[in-house]
Amino acid sequence: MKNKSLVTITDFSKEEYLRILEVAAEFEANSYQNLLNGQVVGVLFFEPSTRTRLSFESAINRLGGRVIGFTDSATSSVTKGETLNDTIRVVTNYCELIVMRHPLEGSVRYASEIANVPVINAGDGSNQHPTQTLLDLYSIQKTQGKLNDLNIFLVGDLKYGRTVHSLLMALSEFNATFYFISPDELRMPDEYKMYLEELGLKYYESTELDDNMKNADIIYMTRVQKERFSDPIEYERTKNAYVLKNHMLEGTRDNMRVLHPLPRVNEIHTSVDSNPKAYYFQQTENGVYVRQAIIALMLGLK
Amino acid sequence: MKNNKLEVSAIKDGTVIDHIPADSLFKVVSILRLDHLQGMITFGTNLPSKKHGKKGIIKLSDVYFQDKDINRISLVAPEAKLNVIRDYQVVEKKDVEVPDDIYSIVKCDNPSCITNHEAVPTRFLVINRKKLKLRCHYCEKITDKEHMVIL
Numbered sequence: 416m417k418n419k420s421l422v423t424i425t426d427f428s429k430e431e432y433l434r435i436l437e438v439a440a441e442f443e444a445n446s447y448q449n450l451l452n453g454q455v456v457g458v459l460f461f462e463p464s465t466r467t468r469l470s471f472e473s474a475i476n477r478l479g480g481r482v483i484g485f486t487d488s489a490t491s492s493v494t495k496g497e498t499l500n501d502t503i504r505v506v507t508n509y510c511e512l513i514v515m516r517h518p519l520e521g522s523v524r525y526a527s528e529i530a531n532v533p534v535i536n537a538g539d540g541s542n543q544h545p546t547q548t549l550l551d552l553y554s555i556q557k558t559q560g561k562l563n564d565l566n567i568f569l570v571g572d573l574k575y576g577r578t579v580h581s582l583l584m585a586l587s588e589f590n591a592t593f594y595f596i597s598p599d600e601l602r603m604p605d606e607y608k609m610y611l612e613e614l615g616l617k618y619y620e621s622t623e624l625d626d627n628m629k630n631a632d633i634i635y636m637t638r639v640q641k642e643r644f645s646d647p648i649e650y651e652r653t654k655n656a657y658v659l660k661n662h663m664l665e666g667t668r669d670n671m672r673v674l675h676p677l678p679r680v681n682e683i684h685t686s687v688d689s690n691p692k693a694y695y696f697q698q699t700e701n702g703v704y705v706r707q708a709i710i711a712l713m714l715g716l717k
Numbered sequence: 718m719k720n721n722k723l724e725v726s727a728i729k730d731g732t733v734i735d736h737i738p739a740d741s742l743f744k745v746v747s748i749l750r751l752d753h754l755q756g757m758i759t760f761g762t763n764l765p766s767k768k769h770g771k772k773g774i775i776k777l778s779d780v781y782f783q784d785k786d787i788n789r790i791s792l793v794a795p796e797a798k799l800n801v802i803r804d805y806q807v808v809e810k811k812d813v814e815v816p817d818d819i820y821s822i823v824k825c826d827n828p829s830c831i832t833n834h835e836a837v838p839t840r841f842l843v844i845n846r847k848k849l850k851l852r853c854h855y856c857e858k859i860t861d862k863e864h865m866v867i868l
């Protein structure tokens with residue numbers, strides 16, 4: 416993984432995922448390790464995302480690194496009309512690694528082709544956010560004790576949700592069985608279903624969260640956004656069907672955990688928060704260890 | 718046969734690209750950058766064709782193409798036929814094939830793609846040859862036949 420960029424989850428192999436999870440566990444046991452020893456990391460956020468940025472900055476600081484960059488293109492030279500190409504050509508001389516978020520899709524792939532240091536994608540528009548997927552994998556492995564042969568429920572917006580698509584790609588390496596629960600308009604795109612069929616993996620589709628939940632090992636919730644619906648009446652009619660409430664978790668497996676990439680709006684009722692099966696806040700904590708592992712491995716420090 | 722010969726004169730050595738849809742003729746010229754060539758080129762367009770209604774034809778003296786170059790026109794002229802001419806004789810006939818990768822020919826259909834905002838040469842992987850579905854190397858979104866715009 417040394418010197419390799421991470422733009423999309425399929426840039427890494429199954430073996431590389433497993434190595435990242437292994438190193439993440441080492442950081443969870445001992446998070447402060449001065450491996451970067453003052454080395455500089457460029458954190459370039461061309462659009463704001465406080466949660467993701469703080470997670471990366473916490474990871475870099477725990478590794479003893481220093482951060483340069485900007486938190487929003489409004490405060491950088493980008494507002495003066497500088498091209499991405501020029502910004503990356505300059506910043507690549509100032510640091511050992513670039514973490515980048517940008518509103519345009521494909522921008523991070525392009526940056527990784529220009530930069531002479533590795534680049535980590537912290538989100539490129541609606542396209543990819545691979546460190547989210549790796550922290551999801553880590554959370555699944557940690558709560559289930561394994562990654563293989565799990566029943567994975569993906570709930571909500573399965574059409575546009577980039578996190579569910581990347582998670583599907585990653586878990587397809589581990590013989591998962593998928594349950595797609597979504598409104599008709601936001602179903603899992605055919606290309607992903609065909610991909611699973613080619614691999615001989617099973618999936619089920621439903622428009623409702625019901626008795627089927629008793630089989631779940633992981634319920635992965637996502638936001639159902641009003642603007643995704645062509646018909647606002649359809650949204651009003653279906654929105655409550657994808658809200659998880661505490662009583663719905665009765666009868667689910669003991670090992671079952673509820674995940675969510677956060678921020679949530681109302682798709683998980685706050686009554687679920689105190690249920691031991693709710694795991695979405697611990698999930699964010701795992702993000703720091705996973706990002707430490709990715710940075711350390713990409714710089715050849717582990 | 719005689720009529721055809723009158724419409725576009727024969728060449729001694731070179732390449733004839735036939736069966737170009739008439740409305741794609743100038744796209745073919747631009748993709749192959751024929752405007753930069755120094756040699757003799759004859760264009761014919763709106764010629765009657767059994768297959769296409771109207772077809773275009775290009776005759777290039779002393780020019781021969783590599784497969785990878787000529788395949789670049791497959792997106793606009795999928796049924797084009799190449800005739801390699803030596804001493805007035807057709808010595809080889811070739812079809813064009815859709816290549817695996819498409820560079821700098823097609824515009825990405827995704828308005829939020831970096832290639833539509835900055836001077837990035839476009840690049841696509843052909844994921845379905847028959848239906849002409851291209852996946853952008855950058856934004857990973859699909860551009861298909863109906864939405865294909867040639868740069």
Ligand SMILES: [Zn+2]
Pocket residue numbers: 521825826827830831832853854855856857858
């Ligand atoms: Zn694109």
